[in-house]
Amino acid sequence: MDEFDLIRRYFAPLSAGEVGALDLRDDAAILRPDPGTDLVLSADAVVAGIHFPAETPPDTIARRAMRVNLSDLAAKGARPRGYTLVLQLPEIVDESWLSAFAGGLAAEQDEFAVTLLGGDTTCTPGPLAITINMIGQVSKNKMIKRSGAHEDDDVFVTGCIGDAMLGLACAMGRLTFDDPADAAVLESRFYHPDPRMNVGPALIGLASASADVSDGLIADLGHICVASGFAADIVEELVPLSATARSLTKDDLSLRTALLTGGDDYEIVFTAPVSARKAVSIVAVETGVPITRIGRISKRNREGPAVAVRNAAGDIVEVGHGGYRHFGNGVAG
């Protein structure tokens, strides 16, 4: 089976129903946004051994790669239209792997109403890598940017924070529970994040700035602050944790702080004017997704951090560098 058989057998079916995908038989796809909309583009690569354990099952890899990219759109208030998939496959990949991988993509396509538009498949002597360019659309000029936060805006976050970091620790064998069901729930939060596709579009007109929590709550809120030219104060006690995370960190405050920088939550962190509080609570009720107010936007102080985390007494808590960074050890000069 060569790359053309592979595309025909496993990936062309994922493009069915999208006329512009041309059955994946062309060099290119055609995309025409609906009238009155802007397209929203996001691109994310995930590499085995860097972004997920190399032994992750293929359908889980596929589903997570899709969800990570869908989450970017959700945070922007956009609805998905389609995606391109670029696969770098090691020689060890076999047909059963490909079949399961394509099955994972198909499941996500069904759930999120998104279709494969095109892509590229190549072999690599390196690890498996999956690059998805996700294309969404949003009403003209309505995309929620990182740069719109203002002083005194509230800071909100959806769902709860930290489970994905704990789940990865379970998956890596660094954290164990007496009851394996506890570990399974946390691991599922890492492997199977829940992009907040309904929350994002509902925040258009309410949120002043928004990002999804991929690098870590502190880091992603920091990106909003830097892009907006402000700072943020958040209260550690207000950051929503699951019951498991709360009980696990009860006696270990430094672990609790670490959850704020752990990343992979794929929740939405956003800012909104105080006047929007009631409307935000209605979004939470209507989408069934908890939304918690955790702090506020403040003036930028050049000496201070972009995001200050305070304890119940109002003192600043040290949170480390705040989020995962590639090349964090420095790129040689």
Add this chain to the structure above:
Amino acid sequence: MDEFDLIRRYFAPLSAGEVGALDLRDDAAILRPDPGTDLVLSADAVVAGIHFPAETPPDTIARRAMRVNLSDLAAKGARPRGYTLVLQLPEIVDESWLSAFAGGLAAEQDEFAVTLLGGDTTCTPGPLAITINMIGQVSKNKMIKRSGAHEDDDVFVTGCIGDAMLGLACAMGRLTFDDPADAAVLESRFYHPDPRMNVGPALIGLASASADVSDGLIADLGHICVASGFAADIVEELVPLSATARSLTKDDLSLRTALLTGGDDYEIVFTAPVSARKAVSIVAVETGVPITRIGRISKRNREGPAVAVRNAAGDIVEVGHGGYRHFGNGVAG
């Protein structure tokens, strides 16, 4: 320097002037096609050691990656709008490498009027890999597809075929010349392909089907035939070769045949009705790009090859499997 510094220093300047790129400070970019146009999407990944020699200088890698992707758009009749860049960087990459790489991209952006819209940067334990999603636009419903060829259409190709394959052989030390200038010209055809950006749009309304020659003339014309449901007959003697390629293959007919399957030419192979011959010759004159008629489209014969290559006597010449295929040795079942 972490990934955010890296983006700010080397890549954000490449997005200047494109409002929708949001200075690369957001999770996503905004793109609004011009009224009356369709967007055309193409995606290509290039991996060091697979698609180009690993020791290729960084600005050359950048320029080639851009040109390979621009060529896809050209073949579709589209004009470039912007691109996303996903970089997988090995640890050995340093700032001087990044600076030269970004410089290569900047040079191409100037030449082809295209702007960086967004992307992702990650480290990898594997080889350097560059994924570009190129986004172009074309008048509504005018994209030239692979699937439009009809029986008795002429088959044309731009420029000349085979130099890139010979150039790669020079670069790999498998082919040498007494005069190093001869090798340099051929290598440049591999490293610095010339996407036919002006020819493609001029073929709208003339060409019935089109593809760029990346996998090899026979393979890419074969894709047109399969997508269109026809076959093609081409005459080997008519395939345009450079003077160097012609002299090199004068006494080695099997090498000459190999050039037709070698790939990396980034010329355009297209079909057009006989009635368009004069108009096609005018496109050649107006763009300054040679366009050569090399054969015609015929009925599909299930037993025959999609593309039959004939010698001057009209006999079919054996051309092997016709083009580079990843996983050509078979993916394990």
